[in-house]
Amino acid sequence: MFDDQTEFHERFDWGEDGIRRLVPGSDVVVVVDVLSFSTAVDVAVARGATVYPYRWRDARAAAFAARISGVLASHRTADGQSIPYSLAPSSLLSIPAGTHLVLPSPNGATLTLLAAELGATVLTGCLRNASAVAAGCRAHGGTVLVVAAGERWRQAVDQPGSLRPAVEDLVGAGAILSALVPSRPSPEVIAAIGAFHAATADLGRFIATCASGRELRERGLSQDLALAAQLDVSRTVPHFINEAFEARSS
Numbered sequence: 001m002f003d004d005q006t007e008f009h010e011r012f013d014w015g016e017d018g019i020r021r022l023v024p025g026s027d028v029v030v031v032v033d034v035l036s037f038s039t040a041v042d043v044a045v046a047r048g049a050t051v052y053p054y055r056w057r058d059a060r061a062a063a064f065a066a067r068i069s070g071v072l073a074s075h076r077t078a079d080g081q082s083i084p085y086s087l088a089p090s091s092l093l094s095i096p097a098g099t100h101l102v103l104p105s106p107n108g109a110t111l112t113l114l115a116a117e118l119g120a121t122v123l124t125g126c127l128r129n130a131s132a133v134a135a136g137c138r139a140h141g142g143t144v145l146v147v148a149a150g151e152r153w154r155q156a157v158d159q160p161g162s163l164r165p166a167v168e169d170l171v172g173a174g175a176i177l178s179a180l181v182p183s184r185p186s187p188e189v190i191a192a193i194g195a196f197h198a199a200t201a202d203l204g205r206f207i208a209t210c211a212s213g214r215e216l217r218e219r220g221l222s223q224d225l226a227l228a229a230q231l232d233v234s235r236t237v238p239h240f241i242n243e244a245f246e247a248r249s250s
Contacts, residue, residue: 008186011145012173015163018147019114027142029120030133033149034172035212036087037108038126039228043089045247046236048097052244053109061104070100090223100244107149112240115147122240125176127203128227129234134179136237136248144180146173146192151212167210168228171199175231204229 005011006025013022023029032038041051052070054061065072074086085091085101095101103109108124115122121140125133137144148169153162174196177189185193199206207213207229208222216225238245 005186005188007184008189009143009184010177010180010182010189011143011186012148012177012188012192013145014148014165015150016111016114017163018145019111019118022145022147023115023118023120025143026120026145028137028140028144029115029122030137030144030146030173030176031108031111031115031122031124031149032126032146032169032172032176033105033108033111033124034126034168034207034228035166035216036089036224036228037103037105037149038124038172039089039128039224040087040092040103041108041124041238041245042126042129042234042236043227044085044092044095044099044101044103045238045245046234047092047095048247049092049095049099049101050244050246051238052100052102053112053240054102054104055106055110055113057104061102065100065102068100068102070102072102073104088221088224089227090221107151111147111149112245116240120145124238124240124245126172127175127207127229127231129232129236129238130172130175131179131232132235132237134176134181136239137176137180146177146189148173148192164211166212167195168207168212170195171203171206172196179232200231203231 174192
């Protein structure tokens with residue numbers, strides 16, 4: 001088919017449809033959700049935590065956390081003392097090693113679980129660990145698919161939103177693909193790399209002023225934006241193994 005990018009060694013696409021269409025022909029899949037799933041996972045696993053992605057934060061997530069003797073992350077805006085961890089990367093800066101964290105996310109976690117269900121080797125990457133994840137892809141070998149999670153357009157409560165391409169995920173994917181030094185990239189990969197290079201002059205301002213960044217700033221989460229905009233400060237490669245992301249170093 002014209003849209004599966006099978007003639008290329010490095011591939012790029014968006015969201016669940018991209019996962020379903022391109023995973024069957026790819027060896028390694030990298031899920032990119034810069035604000036904030038991928039950044040939160042990087043921060044947590046770098047400190048020795050194990051992160052269990054979950055699609056939704058509901059009774060099923062609570063039951064799953066109880067089954068694995070884990071901690072269920074709270075809503076990002078919650079400030080309760082009993083559940084200090086959330087999708088906000090800043091909430092995970094002091095997470096103890098050995099913590100089993102169940103991290104619900106309708107975007108990054110959903111894509112991770114879907115890619116794993118389809119049989120792929122799954123990593124998650126962001127700006128913080130872009131070069132490390134690229135090195136992890138090279139070490140694994142084979143074809144690489146990088147998927148930008150994007151966001152959802154707001155709809156009525158009872159209607160799921162359609163995909164909103166999120167430029168921070170495009171740039172994060174481009175950072176990983178650029179560090180990968182692709183040998184046979186698809187045009188989609190070349191475009192993502194170009195977006196990354198265009199943003200590198202001032203990544204902090206780019207992340208803070210894009211649509212998703214403005215939303216987080218209005219919610220008082222500027223520290224999370226600063227953490228997400230850091231480039232190559234982490235050598236951690238989060239691998240999805242046995243239901244969870246675990247840290248490996250490149």
